[in-house]
Amino acid sequence: MPVTARLSQRFYERLGNDVANELVEWFNSVDATYRSDLRELNELNFVRFDAKLEQRVAYLDGKIGHLDGRIDHLEDRFERRFAEVKSELLKWMFLFWATNLAALVALSSR
8 A cells, every 4th residue: 555745734835836746756756666676575585485495395395205214114123023022922822821731631630
């Protein structure tokens, strides 16, 4: 929303309408120029910000992909270790029950 510069009535009385109006037009022209420059600068800064943000997002995507690979590797290791523990447990359970069964058979045959 542009702001139009206006001068007090005293300026118009001292300088005259033509000079005061020219001064007001000059102020408004300078204001419009600065606004335009500021808009361009903001657009350039936004483009740079957007490029950096996209670069950082791509970097983080790569990091996340790397972490996904490591998590998959850890899951595989966990599953293998879990299977090993499960087979060891089954072996010991079988040995325990076989020993108990042998003891029961021995006691019942007496």
